[in-house]
Amino acid sequence: MQKLEVFGAKKLKGQINISGSKNASLPILASTLLSNKKIYLKNIPKVNDIETMINLLKSLGSKVKFEKKDLVINNSGQDKKFAAYKLVKTMRAGILVLGPLLAKFGNAKVSLPGGCAIGSRPIDLHLQALSKLGVEYKIYQGYVHAFAPKGLKGSNIHFSKISVGATENLIIAACLAKGITKLSNCAIEPEIKDLTNFLVKLGCNIKWVGKRSIKIIGVNQIKQTTYSVMFDRIEAGTYLIAAAITEGNLIIKKIIPDVIKTEINILKKIGVKILAKKREIKVIGGKKIKNLNIKTAPYPGFPTDLQAQIMVLLCKASKESFIQEDIFENRFMHVAELNRMGAQISIKGNKVLIKGNIKFASAELMATDLRASVSLILAALTAKGKTIINRIYHLDRGYEELEKKLKKVGAKIRRIK
Ligand code: EPZ
Secondary structure, X not given: OOEEEEEEOOOOEEEEEOOEOHXXXXXXXXXXXXXXXXXXXXXXXXXXXXXXHHHHHHHOOOEEEEEOOEEEEEOOOOOOOEEOHHHHOOOHHHHHHHHHHHHHHOEEEEEOOOOEOOEOOOOHHHHHHHHHOOOEEEEEOOEEXXXXXXXXXXXXXXXXXXXXXXXXXXXXXXXXXXXEEEEEOOOOOHHHHXXXXXXXXXXXXXXXXXXXXXXXXXXXXXXXXXXXXXEOHHHHHHHHHHHHHOOOXXXXXXXXXXHHHHHHHHHHHHOOEEEEOOOEEEEEOOOOOOOOOEEEXXXXXXXXXXXHHHHHHHOOOOOOEEEEOOOOXXXXXXXXXXXXXXXXXXXXXXXXXXXXXXXXEOOEEEOOOHHHHHHHHHHHHHOEEEEEEEOOHHHHOOOOOHHHHHHHOOOEEEEEO
């Protein structure tokens, strides 16, 4: 098991290039199953979740390989419809192959994602909506056995709850369904817009017809295409907070600031100096951090994927704050670890109360999930002395070259076996 060793306290100075988005790449990769043509994807981040998705596609018969920086996918010989537990259990987004497999073959056997550190991760919204397209399914021995005896047929579907994955699965499935599908109460995360931009380039007929409504007319012709995925807005938000918490001075490049205006406004309210230009942001951390009460929400609200990171910053505010986690039922695994570094955070249901004026002390810690693990690094950067973070495989799922990027801006951080 690898660990990270972080020596604080360090002020981060310099510039960081943001990688491609993991959460845009995963649904886009899954949706390539719709096509039998060669597809070239650019700006795909080299992180473990992407590797897992590539292995999942290969297990389904896809040919996938990196040619220099491009990821080339050829599904001409792709003919399997079985997504195994061993691949889906480590990466819940594996369920996103269900929609395209049903659209293409009319049947699929896909492992249930199973729970994880942040929650039970049900897929009821995916299945309810797919059944509206004519899919029949049964859950048996940990798998969804799904089939559409008469193929997928377009329908009007209203999601009872906003779900990123369910919206993505249904958009992809509807692309080859016969007739018109209208989805309403969709998630509208930027990664979903990236997915629909990609699918339109593939030749699909998709139009956003309302804030959370989309109209899809099934096609039977899919083109060959090249596409570059968007930047990772959660990685960008993480480094903005890193500059703020270390009283550093960073230029975050290869981003579109408008996509993360909620995060920028929240950081400005907390007292962080932010200058946004067209494709980059300059962020200057200062001594004074103001307290703020935050609730996580679906886009364009404050993202749950930055909840752990902003919590660390609020520990340094002059007064106490609270955070309410309204998306996942168990996303406070990082609290116990932060309290071991001297934080005073108390959990009440889906709310945490965060005492201010905390000086983090170095400690030996354990990462529990992807975003929690990076919040421990943020705290460690401000703590004098050596912090050890165990189980950093969580980190490797979603942050490309994290140590290298941090070292380049002055962090003292290294991986130890
Ligand atoms: C996506 O997960 C992201 N993952 C998550 O990022 C992100 O935290 C989440 O959206 C919310 O923004 C990817 O894009 C690969 P949901 P997803 O369906 O699709 C409940 C990261 O760190 N729900 O919007 O699984 C669910 O339990 C990851 O990169 C149902 O009840 O999220 C949760 O409470 C973590 N039934 C809420 O909805 C369903 O059928 C939101 O889940 C589906 C979801």
